[in-house]
Amino acid sequence: MKSHFVLALILLSAATIVSCKSSKTLKTVNPEDKPQMVASPQVIIYKTRGDYFLHVPVTLSEDRKSLAAYPAPQDVFYKGDLAYPVRLENGYLLDRRGISPSSAFIKLTYYEYSRLENTPRAEEIIKMILDDDPFTIMYQCGPKHSYRDIENELNDIIRKGEEVNFEKLK
Template identity: 45%
Template sequence: MKTALLLLLTAAAGCHSTRPAAPPTAAPAAQPAGASAPALLYKTRADYHDRVPVLLSADGRSIVSYPAPSDVSGHLPQPTALADGYWLDNRGIGPHVAFLKLTYADYAQLTAAPTLAELETLILDRDPLTALCDCGPRTAYANPATDLNALIVAGRLPTRCKVLK
């Protein structure tokens, strides 16, 4: 019993980190299952905060990912407004995002997702981003909106976040 307790205490003592809680400067290539969503900050050519994003192929020609209406019903995952025209993503965008003509509220009312052909006709802007930064895992921030606003205001996004666009 004493040996088991000693082993448990020794193992627990070795499970600490001396790394600072600051977000990484680069996002990992792929996150393991259960990893925190990234804190993605972006700016757009126009105000698309209430529009549904879809992900395009790298060449921008076809839609590769889109939400089901049930994914946005009950809660509208609109981005959080930040300083200097930035938005904090709450839906899951990326460098190859497009925004639909439909608002989250309108999309949530659909009984089924539109077909890919219908979604193509609903694209409002295929190249909406003017800036995109990955600021590491959201869990690295006690209050993501407040903490990320502080980075923006201090002009530290390029040094603390990975600039994707």
């Protein structure tokens, strides 16, 4: 019985090895032949009409009359801290939460929102909107992975007035 088990195991192993071998010759892929695709969030910098630094952003529909997305209280953190934007040169803010030109800010601060026991209903969030068109300017600055020291690099670009070379979203 033991010899049948060993023989079956050997045959199964051999079948696996033979079936996995390709009949084609493997070609070595040169990394320069194909661009590497790296998933990375886009860097967004912006300015607002008012001081919404402490306030939670939500995403409105295109007509700005309903909500497209909003966070749960536990989603207003970035790497364990509240996801306040980063203050940059010349009044720009660096997003850490995920905003877009269709974002708006609600009256609750990140701290207040993070302390809620339940996620508010969409109807409640709509009533909390402070400004449904808060942005004066917004740029998409490329993928996050393309920066080594994002804050210093962006501040240098802003000091030189080169932020206008980024893709203007608003």
